[in-house]
Amino acid sequence: MRVDVISLFPEFLAQSAALGVVGRAQERGLLELHGWNPRDYAEGNYRRVDDRPFGGGPGMVMLIEPLRAALAAARAADPQPAPLIYLSPQGRPLSQAKVRELAALPRMILLCGRYEGVDERFIASEVDEEISIGDYVLSGGELGAAVIIDAVTRLQEGALNDAESAVQDSFEGDGLLDCPHYSHPASHALGNVPEVLRSGNHAAIARWRRQQSLLRTALRRPDLLDEAGLGKADRKLLAEAVAGLEI
Numbered sequence: 001m002r003v004d005v006i007s008l009f010p011e012f013l014a015q016s017a018a019l020g021v022v023g024r025a026q027e028r029g030l031l032e033l034h035g036w037n038p039r040d041y042a043e044g045n046y047r048r049v050d051d052r053p054f055g056g057g058p059g060m061v062m063l064i065e066p067l068r069a070a071l072a073a074a075r076a077a078d079p080q081p082a083p084l085i086y087l088s089p090q091g092r093p094l095s096q097a098k099v100r101e102l103a104a105l106p107r108m109i110l111l112c113g114r115y116e117g118v119d120e121r122f123i124a125s126e127v128d129e130e131i132s133i134g135d136y137v138l139s140g141g142e143l144g145a146a147v148i149i150d151a152v153t154r155l156q157e158g159a160l161n162d163a164e165s166a167v168q169d170s171f172e173g174d175g176l177l178d179c180p181h182y183s184h185p186a187s188h189a190l191g192n193v194p195e196v197l198r199s200g201n202h203a204a205i206a207r208w209r210r211q212q213s214l215l216r217t218a219l220r221r222p223d224l225l226d227e228a229g230l231g232k233a234d235r236k237l238l239a240e241a242v243a244g245l246e247i
């Protein structure tokens, strides 16, 4: 997958993408990242990329022309069509379903706003999708771009080894929260590992883990539970776990 990022701080993305799964995916040729800095396309000796908002008010707005030139350069660099995705608090909240949709694309272009955002005419004319990574305000869209790059890269075939993709499946596969995890030592001042996990009874372990996922989702994220569309067996497992709670 090719990802082009339009950002005033392309080095930010390059650094965060050089590590871990994303770094490895680039080495394996599963991900191609290209940065485009509007400042490189800004005219005049001040090379302006922002200016004051009409109507007054605090902050600055990113100007149309440097963005248009940066986008044109990105599009000219590769014939593959790509949606332009704008990271902003006004966007549609990112979900794993949207991540799956984006991960299936051959290419996408991510636009990272700074200041108070981008001139609305550029958004109206060029942006295909506006996405928010959550209801909070950041200094720029770059962190949102990094989140999207990480999440879609994990879904590229060959990006994760078996252990890592098992983790991926356990959470995103069924839309439930993950179960608790434990490792050595089996007994510790902080508590002991649940016996079932040391029983070697793999059916009982799988049952316990599913029950814990259901219980956690019911307690922490009942909204996800409704979407998960539980079958009879799951509802029975959950009821048993809820009955077992000393509340």
Ligand SMILES: CN(C)c1ccccc1CNc1ccc(C(N)=O)cn1
Pocket: 087, 088, 089, 112, 113, 114, 115, 116, 117, 118, 131, 132, 133, 134, 135, 136, 137, 138, 139, 140, 141, 144
């Ligand atoms: C300066 N701001 C507020 C701004 C305003 C408009 C566009 C971009 C920005 C850059 N900041 C962002 C970007 C994304 C998110 C998010 N939730 O995805 C949060 N903040």
